Amino acid sequence: MAFTARSQPARDAVLAAARRAFAAQGIERATVRAIAADAGVDPSMVIRYFGSKDGLFEAATTIDLALPDLAQVPASDRGATLARRFVDLWDDPTTGEVLTLLLRAAPTSERAADRIRDVFAVQVLGMLLRLDGTDDDEAATRRRAGVLGSVILGTALSRYVLRLPPMAAASADEVAESLAPVLQGVLGG
């Protein structure tokens, strides 16, 4: 069975409600019934639309970090540029919601963890490889990507998921400012 444009508003409402519910309560606690109720739709329709709860999760999580090309940024500004892009991504309502949802679900869902591995290992590592070129020591670049991903994920975890007081209370500018020198240090090697 295919779907027509007629049901698209309902499907979009379900997706939005799913993102909200998954991000707010985690992948297990979020129930199909609650999502359907939030979207004003029958629970069975959710299954009809997306096949299963897993299918719904897969449809609700799609993200592209659109990382900048650091080669076109002065070496001394790269940490700040990356820090700025980072807080922009996470503070944006839609992008941030998907990222929060992924980070929340990853520890207990192998599928979400895979998505994060793709996003951060492939995209972040790709960015660094593009920056360093192929002539450099690739093992060192990989190590840097690991540390870089850890710092970024850790900041996101502290600020947006766990809401540790120092990071959650700070403004976006303050976070970017605190993060810039750390990222600069990792990039500088």
Add this chain to the structure above:
Amino acid sequence: MAFTARSQPARDAVLAAARRAFAAQGIERATVRAIAADAGVDPSMVIRYFGSKDGLFEAATTIDLALPDLAQVPASDRGATLARRFVDLWDDPTTGEVLTLLLRAAPTSERAADRIRDVFAVQVLGMLLRLDGTDDDEAATRRRAGVLGSVILGTALSRYVLRLPPMAAASADEVAESLAPVLQGVLGG
């Protein structure tokens, strides 16, 4: 009803099985029945011992980071000292299991998040406040504690929970070596 020493082996077995299950599958997916079976105990006994599944979780999570007093460490060695203590904590079978369990459960359990907030905000911030003294700028110290906690949590998340390739594949010494300059930079201001 109180408990005597007679049932202590069984209670300990349940606690160990609970730590394993919670760390391996998260707080929701881990079932009382599976934990009881792993411990060789009846499911109802788990409830009798710990009141509820939440009570079991609370009993299974207890941790003391035993952070070093950085004031007694040469300023240039503090990053490396902290990095070393960190990997020791997380690579230790028992301590690491509890920490992994907390980090896994925190995104979906307010109780686990509270525990992490205590451990990292209070203990880590306390360590920095002891180091900086009261004459310094306390707001700056709080910011540093936030970044420090983020880096530590992020590394743990990448290496032990999400198992991102670059961090998970590295040896403990390599992780400590990669982490030391970052922590040193955060400490140095």
Add this chain to the structure above:
DNA sequence: ATCGTTGGCCAACATCTGTTGGCAAACAGT
């Protein structure tokens, strides 16, 4: 030796979960 307490097992309950099938109304193409 006796009695109150604890330990352990069994079966069952109440609830919630994702999911399915059936049926009537609204639609789209001809």
Add this chain to the structure above:
DNA sequence: ACTGTTTGCCAACAGATGTTGGCCAACGAT
């Protein structure tokens, strides 16, 4: 206008989960 498809709702199912109560054996103190 007619027909086949899509939409939506309702009820129900099948399975798993945390939890409870009842029963009997093992224990410890007197």
